[in-house]
Amino acid sequence: MTEPVTGPDARGHWGQFGGRFVPEALVAALDELDAAYRKAMADETFTAEFDRMLREYANIPSPLYHAERLSREVGVRVLLKREDLNHTGAHKIRNVLGQALLTKRLGKNRIIAETGAGQHGVASATAAAYLGLDCTVYMGAEDCRRQALNVARMKMLGAEVIPVTAGSQTLKDSINEALRDWVSSVDNTHYLLGTAAGPHPFPVLVRDLVSGIGREARAQCLDMIGRLPNAVTACVGGGSNAMGIFHAFVPEESVALYGFEAGGKGLDTGKHAARLVVGNQGVLHGARSYLMQDDDGQIIESYSISAGLDYPSVGPEHAWLKESGRATYEAVTDAEAMDAFQRLCRTEGIIPALESAHALAGALRLAPVLRERHGDDAVVMVNLSGRGDKDMETAATYFGLTEDAA
């Protein structure tokens, strides 16, 4: 069926994707990180310490949950990987704890992070507080205004939040700013990149740190139903939660992998973040992947109701999974995601992150197809990458609940 999916190679390439499109000044730090990470992953004291932190501090492994009422409604069995129950409310805690631990191994005492809505910023500030590191978070000035509460959270945890006023004042500009900081501070600072994107080794490093999601889910699923699911769905922002759950299933050819990007207001409106679905290849933030760009290669601003999916590039391994045919990528609009969001609230008493609502909407869209293919036994596993507390303002506005209260 599909080409074998392997990778990356030693220089961080999955086929034509990935690599390092960075200033030479950063190459030494990336080499150092690559070597340290390989050594750490092969070192039992590191992996044991990482596992202990996940278990004792972050409430991991997260459960795999059979959403029975929802399943009955849609006609296929829906399993939710409950990453929303992790400390700080998302899969991201795995990545930040892993990289913060690496930072200490590198002998560095400061981390910098970029954040869009604030989720990765809060997670980074948390890991920094937990491990006693200094933390600076770059956040677009526009995002700071939209997410004032998350800014307060980060500050409460002891992080310095620097509003970025350049460019579109959103996530992509905070990544640029973090890279600028890193070029100047690489001696004592680790750039704790928030997703499976960026220059090598970040995409593979982050994927490995979050890949416990899929390993746990695979074992939990075998325990629960005695076989693997027919399909796994995840939302794709930078790509970390999706790679996290996909990785353990990539070799399992019976399991279909589906990534859902933000279709925003619709693919024909230009207001979306469907890079893999309608974007084209290019280079941004250190890697070759799929991008939102104009005919001149200038980066176009992306859009999603879900801040965590609002990013004009995507991790290179997803570009490769798409190219090789191993995974399928589709777009879910704001409206579809909000429907799925409300449906999960009402059927299961779980308020998901808007990002996760995209993965769920995708699963609901797939349900009739899976049912046709696999009958009554069809099983879809959804990575519920995070909880919706952070999104209540958006959701309340969307559903007109704020007026009701007044």
Add this chain to the structure above:
Amino acid sequence: MSVTPAFEAAKRAGRAALVGYLPAGFPTVDESIAAIETMIDSGCDVIEVGLPYSDPVMDGHAIQRAAAMALAGGCRTREVLRVVEAVAGKGVPILVMTYWNPIERYGVDAFARDFAAAGGAGLITPDLIPDEAAEWIAASDAHDLDRVFLVAPSSTKERIALTVNACRGFVYAQSIMGITGARDSTSSAAPGLVERTRAATDLPIGVGLGVRDGDQAAEVATFADGVIVGSAMVSCLLDAPDEKAGRKALGSLTAELAEGVARGAG
């Protein structure tokens, strides 16, 4: 036209070459052409034309602002080629300093062809390292263009060797760990980096990032073959009340820097 004759002429004159940077389209396409002509008339030996880009990770405040103004004014790759065409042929080689994505989007070989046809000398690629540059190396060979990669204070001996072997024209030594922007003092890392680079190549070595006045240019000229000035030139235009005053300031700064590079080596 390669930069090689310009560096050789400066060397024969017993001085370093002055390399001046300005983004195309800043403040407008026509005004950028006029400003570059001023830089040529006032003593620049080599010109770097910046290709304005939405995500300039290596650039500090001044150049970011200038690039954003150029983009807002509609300056795209085709306009950059128009600027190159307008200022080439005045005896001063024209390089384009560009982030990599716009070149890929244009088509690497197509850009090399059109750029060479416009009279351009070569590219400086701040976010393209030789490791990822196979397509550009082939295209620049095919169209006989200079290829300027960067070395940095953090570069190992192996990376310096790899980088200089991929360069043609000159080698760009980024003198500080940091981004573009004029600084009060130049880097203490620069002389050592130039020395390490010189041990690996016979190509001329230009030093950039941070130079803003004649004294600093003179200091850098004591150990480098070229002195590269960007943000300070951009600031002349950013800070001026009008276009004419901006060009006047740019002309005097260029003259001061040209005097500096001559003094430094003397």
